[in-house]
Amino acid sequence: MTATADTGAAVGAPVEPMAAAPGPTADARRRRWPFGVVGTVGLALFTMFVVVAVTAPLIAPFGPSERPGTPFGRPDSTHLLGTDDVGKDLWSLLLWGARTSLVIGLGTAVLAVGFGAVVGAVSGSRRGWTDVVLMRFVDVMLALPFLPLLIVASTFAGRGITTQIVLIAALTWARPARLIRSAVLEARSRGHVEVAEGMGATRTRLLWRHLSVGAAPLLIPLFLRAAMGAILLEASLAFLGLGDPTRASWGTTLYWANARSAFLTDAWRWWVVPPGLAISLLVVSLGLIGVAIERRINPALAVSS
């Protein structure tokens, strides 16, 4: 308990003088932007995506499987982003796609990083046989061939969106686990945890301490990476013929653009760029939120301007 407080103070103090005189302006800004400018922008973007995903049925002019236009239509007033190879409205697909991509991205990230974090933290803080057994399990997971496993699993489990989330998470949690373990080991070796250990902190508390001090900053990029990875994996799997290209998502829109050669015509401007941009923006918004959280929990970062 005391450890964090101490750390915060200890770090905050020597850094302060180096910062370019934040003074009252910084305070005022902090009051006006409770999440910081960066966090607010991130949050706004993310909220926008969530709103779009939730309200897609209301705001999308057409349904995700409707084919209101002619194939390969250019953008016009009815179809803001033109139409795809079978005449589906690309603007509507972009809006509907937010749903699938958000659900797949966030769902997979929560599952994979959550499970990975638990395994990594337990492994890193318990050491001994627990660590050995868990890490060897991770070794096996990492060494398993991904593509055939996916084919096997989807054969037996189907290709629904939930299945795909669970599947991707089940196949990808091992990396976060290993990275978090190494971060926990690193944190463990730092003075304060050993102090806490010496002070007889309980095991569970130690676990949390390890996680929060050592792995928390790492959780954010791992989460981002997992979310991004899942959104992209959906597109890549379709590219390799292992996905479900009939689902409306940003990934499948990109898949179809590639499969129907949008890259070789000028259609890439309205067919490829919007979903690509959407994926990037969504992930960047998550990243910005992550930075804001980091800066709150880690004062050393917050002070400089």
Next chain:
Amino acid sequence: MRGTLQRVGLTVSVLVLAVGLNFVIPRLMPGSPLRAIAGGGDVGELTTAQREALLERYGLNDPLWVQFRDYLSGILRGDLGIALSDGRPVTTHIGERIWWTLLLVGSALVITTVLGVLLATVLTTSRRKRADTAGLSTSIALDALPPFWVGMLLILVFGVTLGWLPTFGAQSLTGGGGVLDIAEHLVLPVATLVITGLGQTYLVTRSSLIGVLGSTHLAHARARGIPERRLRYGHTLRAAALPIHTLVLLEVGWLVSGAVVVETVFAYPGLGRLVFESVQARDYLLLQGAFLLLTVTVIGANLIADLTYQFVDPRTRSSAT
């Protein structure tokens, strides 16, 4: 020392388990390798006896345990069997591809790691929030681009429109194979891998650095009056080395599993493509062999990672059991 021996012993048992799974998984995939064996894209009109004979030649009609026994004894003899598609030894197939994959993925891995760590260190420790935010956003945004998308774009710009670089392959079709020729073919695929892979290294490095920046360790060092520059690149980076080390060793599996999407886009003859095609063809024997390589490499890399933690970060030594 005893710990190390134990660790190695455990690794061997993990290896055995993984090898078992590598045998089972390809055979769990629905479908048959018959088409790969027969060739000619046309197996419909064979009689049942003819089909059986084709499978028989590869021992694929034997009970599974016999096939597994043959596989294991083959591994011990260094013989991975022959590919169902063309009857050449699996080791030959892997041998032909592995250098291309090592070249492609290895170059990408080195560049990604160096560039990622460097950028992250400079931008994160610059203590300018704007630089940090910009670096982070850019790396995430680049990372979020699908590899086939980036690859196609690079091909169209540098291969077709500008005509500076070749659009496909690992070397020129005729008269290729020179160092310059191979390097020229390497540029676009490596660039694709770097662009889409940089973000991960950047993010992990950055978060490790942040952990260190917020630690007593650095504060103490600073209090001792160590110059800021040395602090930044020496202490900070060294302290953050562990997760970076782990990350790089995690990526080693990538070295031998190949980068299937990039290899497909650029028609690069790497292992990723080999595995992918073997999956499609249900070439069990080739898959077993390729997976064995993957397994040995990944598990070996993890063993190395574990055994070398203490050298990378001497402070873990005290608590190592």
Next chain:
Amino acid sequence: MLRRPAFRALALLASAALVVTACGGDDDDAADTPDTDTDTVADDDTGGEGDGSTDAGSTGGDAAVDELVIAIGGDETSLNPYTYVTGYPGWNLLGLIHDSLLVLDETNTPQPLLATDWSTSDDGLVWTMQLRDDVTWHDGEAFDADDVAFTFDYVAEFTHPRWTPGVAAVDGVEVLSPTEVEITLSAASPDFPVRPLADMPILAEHVWADVDDPQNSDVDQNVGTGPYRFADYTVDQSYTLEANGDYAMGTPVADTVVLAVIPEPATAFAALRAGEVDMVSSIVEPQLVAEFEADGDLAVSTGPGFASTMLNINNERPPFDDPDVRRAIGLAIDPVELIDTVLLGTGTAPNPGFLHPDGPITAAAGSHVFDPDEAASILDDLGAALGDDGVRVLDGEPMRFELLVYADNPSRIRSAEIISEQLDRIGIVAEVATLDAETVDEQIWPGFDVNNGRDYDLGMWGWSPPIQLDAGRFGALLHSDPEIGTLNVTGLADPDVDALVDAVAAASSAEERAEFVGELETLLAEVRPFVMLYYQDGAYAYRSDVFDGWVYQNGQGPLGKLSLVAAG
């Protein structure tokens, strides 16, 4: 096309040499241009600026080319008769290295090749073939009748998936003289010249005699009599074929043919534009044709395609065991919408009797009837009323099915989506399941053996072009006896169909056969074992500034011997 200055200089030198050696005899190239069935569009030869459109021995129309690079989608292993991988382009490329006794021309009519002439006995059982005496194998050995007899024996002994079934009807091959063989059949076969004679390459006895594991043979076995000899192979990257200067049956048009393995079609087309390849073996997407035609250096060779796309119905599984249900499904599907949407019109409307309307054995092509109202009333009559959720219920079961489709086939996935919409309109749900190809095959055609049964409702399917040339294989699609109906993946079992298939097989003359084939086509429209959807037209892009002599073989495309060998 060649970007590097050093190469360009070399190429110019090489082509200068070529122009000297290649002149004469090639001015009759016009004779090779396709007939009215097919056409080669947009060879705008004016060139254009671009990079190096004036390069090297490549002026359009003049047959001599120093190097021709063709993009193929996958490795073909050692590309010999027993090891090539794909029916297309593998078999077509095989024909550059190897020769068969006969060869199909642009209209798929057998013409002399290694055999100069042939005659048939009145009962159709004995075929006497005259052979060329001026042919040598690539290794210098002379070709003669022994090689022919050897080939038939060898293919019968060592299973080849494509030719062994075809030579099953051969009782014996007798060598009458080095230039004459007599082939005796156990049953008359009007298609014998098409398959195997124009399909099966003749193997060199001195090369193959000791090979007892042909599926695992390698490049050493790649000794043919064909216009190009196998020169080099880099696994999964490229093949190099060199012109056979001694070729007796024509003149190879290129000094070197390079096959570049490029798995991703978009990359192959990018390479075509960049001038790194000169022809792409896969079909150009229809929306790109105009784009390519606008480029002065590119052209697209188009014509009918014999590859079929169809909806397979599992005839064994209720409710599809009732022909009325299958008919209703057929009536609910509108192939025109598929062709217009997925192929942008570049497809031929289906003959419900399977065979392509322009096919050589097609006798009575019908046309698809689209009538969703009629479909609905058939279902109503069967008692399949609409349930609360808008799905019909037949015999207590909701009419909700799975529609399988290869995940690596974009146009079939799109077709499946549209079919699903069309069926939805009459109250039938067909959920599209995109699965990897082997997984789909395992359900529709387990182990590629119809004896294993089948486990699916509906499936997007297609058969490759050769089946359109051969009445025997047409029958194999339909017969209920698994020994005859080796391709009967729908599980059709209809005594009338069986009887007609038997009649086709027993027909001794082409006329008699055509009559039965026609009846069979008509009957299929009634029985509806499957729903024919379309035959996608071929469209193959090439660099007209490098080589412009592509000959479109009806239904099969331009890649092959017809294009790459000039007459004389």
